[in-house]
Amino acid sequence: MHKELRRVGVVVVGMFAALFISTTLIQAVQADNLAKDSRNTRILNDSYQIERGPIVLADGTVIAESVPSDDQFRFQRSYPQGSLYSGVTGYFNPVQGATGIEYAMNDYLSGTSNSQFLADLGRIFDGQPQRGSRVELSLDSTVQQAASDALGDLRGAVVAIEPKTGRILAMVTSPGFDPNGMAAHDNSAVTSLYNELIADPQDPLINRAISGNLNPPGSSFKVVVAAAALASGNYTPESEFDNPESLTLPGTNTRVYNFTRGKCGPGDTVTLAEAIRQSCNVPLAELGMALGADALREQAEKFGFNKKLSIPLAVEPSVYPKDGNVPNTAMSAFGQWDVRTSPLQMAMVSAAIANGGELKKPSLVDRVIGPNLEVVKTFDSETLNNAVTPEVATQLTQIMVAGVATGQANNARIDGVDVAGKTGTAENGNNEPYSLWFTGFAPAENPRVAVAVVVENDANLGYHTSGNRISSPIAKKVIEAVLNK
Amino acid sequence: MRKLRLPKAHRNRELALLIFACLVNGAALVTVQLGAIGRVDATVLYLCAGLAALVIGLHVCLRFVARDADPILLPVATVLNGLGVAMIYRIDLSRGASGWAAASTRQITWSALAIIAAIALILIMRNHRVLFRYTYIFGLLAFVLLLLPLIPGLGKSVGGARVWISIGDSLNFQPGEIAKIALAIFFAGYLVRTRDTLALVGKKFLGIRLPRLRDLGPIFVVWALSMGIIVFQHDLGTALLYFGMFTIMIYVSTGRLSWVLIGLALFFGGAFFAAQNLSYVHSRFESWLNPFSQENYEKVGGSWQLVQGIFGLAHGGLTGTGLGQGQPTVTALSESDFIITSLGEELGLAGLFAILALFLVIVARGLRIGFSTRDDFGKLLAVGLAFTIALQVFIMVGGVTRVIPLTGLATPFLAAGGSALVANWIIVALLLKLSDGVKPEVEVKTDA
Numbered sequence: 001m002h003k004e005l006r007r008v009g010v011v012v013v014g015m016f017a018a019l020f021i022s023t024t025l026i027q028a029v030q031a032d033n034l035a036k037d038s039r040n041t042r043i044l045n046d047s048y049q050i051e052r053g054p055i056v057l058a059d060g061t062v063i064a065e066s067v068p069s070d071d072q073f074r075f076q077r078s079y080p081q082g083s084l085y086s087g088v089t090g091y092f093n094p095v096q097g098a099t100g101i102e103y104a105m106n107d108y109l110s111g112t113s114n115s116q117f118l119a120d121l122g123r124i125f126d127g128q129p130q131r132g133s134r135v136e137l138s139l140d141s142t143v144q145q146a147a148s149d150a151l152g153d154l155r156g157a158v159v160a161i162e163p164k165t166g167r168i169l170a171m172v173t174s175p176g177f178d179p180n181g182m183a184a185h186d187n188s189a190v191t192s193l194y195n196e197l198i199a200d201p202q203d204p205l206i207n208r209a210i211s212g213n214l215n216p217p218g219s220s221f222k223v224v225v226a227a228a229a230l231a232s233g234n235y236t237p238e239s240e241f242d243n244p245e246s247l248t249l250p251g252t253n254t255r256v257y258n259f260t261r262g263k264c265g266p267g268d269t270v271t272l273a274e275a276i277r278q279s280c281n282v283p284l285a286e287l288g289m290a291l292g293a294d295a296l297r298e299q300a301e302k303f304g305f306n307k308k309l310s311i312p313l314a315v316e317p318s319v320y321p322k323d324g325n326v327p328n329t330a331m332s333a334f335g336q337w338d339v340r341t342s343p344l345q346m347a348m349v350s351a352a353i354a355n356g357g358e359l360k361k362p363s364l365v366d367r368v369i370g371p372n373l374e375v376v377k378t379f380d381s382e383t384l385n386n387a388v389t390p391e392v393a394t395q396l397t398q399i400m401v402a403g404v405a406t407g408q409a410n411n412a413r414i415d416g417v418d419v420a421g422k423t424g425t426a427e428n429g430n431n432e433p434y435s436l437w438f439t440g441f442a443p444a445e446n447p448r449v450a451v452a453v454v455v456e457n458d459a460n461l462g463y464h465t466s467g468n469r470i471s472s473p474i475a476k477k478v479i480e481a482v483l484n485k
Numbered sequence: 486m487r488k489l490r491l492p493k494a495h496r497n498r499e500l501a502l503l504i505f506a507c508l509v510n511g512a513a514l515v516t517v518q519l520g521a522i523g524r525v526d527a528t529v530l531y532l533c534a535g536l537a538a539l540v541i542g543l544h545v546c547l548r549f550v551a552r553d554a555d556p557i558l559l560p561v562a563t564v565l566n567g568l569g570v571a572m573i574y575r576i577d578l579s580r581g582a583s584g585w586a587a588a589s590t591r592q593i594t595w596s597a598l599a600i601i602a603a604i605a606l607i608l609i610m611r612n613h614r615v616l617f618r619y620t621y622i623f624g625l626l627a628f629v630l631l632l633l634p635l636i637p638g639l640g641k642s643v644g645g646a647r648v649w650i651s652i653g654d655s656l657n658f659q660p661g662e663i664a665k666i667a668l669a670i671f672f673a674g675y676l677v678r679t680r681d682t683l684a685l686v687g688k689k690f691l692g693i694r695l696p697r698l699r700d701l702g703p704i705f706v707v708w709a710l711s712m713g714i715i716v717f718q719h720d721l722g723t724a725l726l727y728f729g730m731f732t733i734m735i736y737v738s739t740g741r742l743s744w745v746l747i748g749l750a751l752f753f754g755g756a757f758f759a760a761q762n763l764s765y766v767h768s769r770f771e772s773w774l775n776p777f778s779q780e781n782y783e784k785v786g787g788s789w790q791l792v793q794g795i796f797g798l799a800h801g802g803l804t805g806t807g808l809g810q811g812q813p814t815v816t817a818l819s820e821s822d823f824i825i826t827s828l829g830e831e832l833g834l835a836g837l838f839a840i841l842a843l844f845l846v847i848v849a850r851g852l853r854i855g856f857s858t859r860d861d862f863g864k865l866l867a868v869g870l871a872f873t874i875a876l877q878v879f880i881m882v883g884g885v886t887r888v889i890p891l892t893g894l895a896t897p898f899l900a901a902g903g904s905a906l907v908a909n910w911i912i913v914a915l916l917l918k919l920s921d922g923v924k925p926e927v928e929v930k931t932d933a
Binding site: 001002003004005007008009011012013015016018019020022023024025026027028030031034035037039040041042043045046 | 733736737738740777782792795796797798799800801802803811812815829833834837838841844845848849852855856861864868872875876878879882883886887888
């Protein structure tokens with residue numbers, strides 16, 4: 001019997017060995033992968049048990065923070081500025097997870113980024129509770145507030161960039177939403193608010209500055225066409241174009257008119273600079289056809305069109321279409337046909353010109369500061385591209401300054417400051433409201449801010465409006481907010 | 486001199502370990518309270534102090550009536566029982582359950598009853614050989630207990646398995662747990678009486694001696710009983726437990742591997758047939774093989790619970806979240822079938838290893854008692870009981886960690902459930918009594 005007993009002992013040891021192995025496999029080997037499973041609610045719940053880092057601006061304004069909560073979670077996410085920053089912060093809740101910066105910077109905010117690994121180890125010994133890092137954004141509360149006030153109830157977006165660095169100073173989307181409602185711990189309340197926001201025809205959950213349904217840029221795209229022309233070396237600001245009242249596009253019955261339905265100035269010819277100052281369509285159509293679709297697309301892509309970008313929010317790439325025949329290229333040259341852009345993209349065009357042709361990568365994040373106050377990550381100014389040469393940038397600046405001083409963009413004039421700018425009044429098809437644009441920068445000689453504004457529903461003025469009437473004054477207030485600092 | 490001193494040394498060692506076990510249990514409860522509610526609530530501590538008094542009482546009884554009993558079993562059982570209570574209490578805290586509605590209050594009460602039952606058994610049963618005399622009575626008792634849940638009006642279905650009897654609203658009992666002990670006694674008695682026939686008679690075939698068909702009778706009876714449990718009570722775990730226990734006992738008594746092979750063939754054949762033809766067995770297998778597939782995860786009675794338990798274990802990692810600081814209640818049945826994942830989440834891999842090691846100690850002591858007991862009935866009974874505990878741990882821990890398909894059984898000493906506690910404390914009492922039968926002269930001789 002003893003021999004059998006010993007064998008039973010071996011069987012028992014074998015059984016327990018299997019258990020030691022299976023628990024080790026789950027708790028040590030596969031633990032990280034299991035933690036990543038989206039069905040693992042413990043990880044999500046955990047993120048409410050630790051103090052998530054705040055999102056703040058350089059001047060100390062808190063736009064998202066974790067406050068103690070006495071329900072099933074220890075902390076509640078709060079957004080003290082309400083809807084003003086909703087497009088940037090996004091929200092953070094137990095039902096749907098996170099959006100916006102809350103999502104893009106989650107690893108830092110939740111304190112789970114690799115760079116916090118050593119701090120986590122230290123925590124095991126000093127017994128401090130886990131906390132997330134603080135994320136400092138480049139946004140300026142004064143500029144953001146000015147942009148939001150200027151945009152008011154209009155449906156649209158404003159972006160302001162520091163041209164020399166790419167730091168984003170303002171990013172407003174309208175209408176926004178109250179992220180506090182979306183951060184509630186009551187699942188049914190969050191779900192019903194979400195369904196309400198999703199059903200809203202104004203799409204408040206979309207950040208129109210970077211991820212909205214892209215708009216045709218209209219005449220504001222003429223800056224890109226002018227850049228392509230000057231960069232080709234075949235044109236100068238004084239190059240002359242035929243000046244008819246209208247132009248029939250080759251092989252079609254489509255007639256192109258100027259905005260005024262008249263000639264572009266009194267002469268038989270008009271210069272490139274003058275055509276842009278007055279924002280005429282006919283000479284630009286001629287220019288576009290002469291340059292060709294490839295030249296326009298290449299220049300657009302140097303400014304960032306057709307390219308993915310993370311700021312670190314994901315930016316919907318603006319589109320210059322891949323294939324264009326001659327009449328389509330003519331239409332594209334004044335920002336119609338299939339050209340579609342975001343306000344951030346148009347701000348990048350102005351910022352590149354303002355910065356001598358060098359396009360800096362736009363970014364919302366300045367620094368990440370760990371719970372122990374050490375700097376975890378800092379923003380470095382990155383060059384994306386040399387969009388145009390400094391000479392071309394200077395020529396474009398002069399053309400745009402004239403547009404604001406005496407041309408179609410005159411509502412952006414500021415006393416004592418040279419503002420460079422270009423408006424756009426883009427058609428979206430028959431009986432659809434215009435997309436009203438302004439993009440520009442100031443001061444022209446030493447630019448401190450590049451701006452783009454879009455108003456999507458043409459301020460409900462239906463065919464009695466223009467980018468200059470609605471968008472230029474908005475841009476002006478944003479520029480003033482920067483210059484008055 | 487040695488002869489007189491040895492038992493005393495045993496009991497003193499037991500007392501020291503017992504005090505340590507009670508301190509561990511108290512510390513676990515206080516840690517749970519600090520972790521989960523941030524303050525110390527004395528009520529539960531008083532109740533557990535009562536349990537400590539009872540185990541000390543059991544120890545004192547041993548000093549008088551079983552001075553040579555194994556000194557390790559009682560402290561290990563005490564610490565496992567205490568850890569179970571602490572975890573169940575922790576789950577009650579996060580669910581806001583208190584008073585009689587709290588599983589921990591009931592668990593403490595059942596623990597008290599179970600320890601009292603163990604004391605009674607130690608005091609009343611003068612010698613384990615009386616059990617041998619009533620072999621067939623215990624066989625009949627096991628049979629009746631197993632059939633109780635099938636009686637209409639008495640039996641109750643919980644989670645699809647009809648293994649409970651319910652008297653009134655509050656008293657629920659799983660007779661299968663007690664039947665387990667009766668069966669072990671019956672098997673031990675039956676096998677000691679018939680082992681010679683089973684071992685020696687039969688034709689040789691391909692080098693192994695096949696038992697005669699009429700000697701196969703008992704195996705077929707147990708097989709049929711196990712399969713009957715699967716079919717009528719939907720209880721895979723119990724079926725596996727009884728069959729494993731019987732197979733091991735018949736092997737130890739006869740020394741014939743052929744019995745084990747036949748037994749395994751019958752069991753796996755039956756299980757395979759069940760997996761193919763019984764939908765609930767089939768879905769258990771699906772959940773076991775592919776728990777993370779969304780289809781199995783979402784299916785009613787699918788792998789959701791298993792997967793949440795595994796997430797819990799993973800969440801605990803190496804060192805655990807700390808008692809009271811994890812989220813064990815995300816998993817359903819976190820206080821009973823899934824108590825192991827709850828403990829694994831808060832105590833980590835380190836804690837689970839410690840718990841598994843404690844079980845291994847109990848089983849090892851049990852097998853050792855079987856080794857040293859001089860009568861064959863006692864040997865077989867000790868092996869049967871010790872192996873039962875090992876197998877039950879294997880079935881539950883293996884079930885929640887995907888070593889085998891998940892089946893419902895109580896993890897010994899830890900899981901919430903009165904019948905299981907009473908059964909396991911009776912097993913401890915039987916093992917203590919058996920170990921006392923090992924006369925000290927033997928040890929003195931081997932020592933000298």
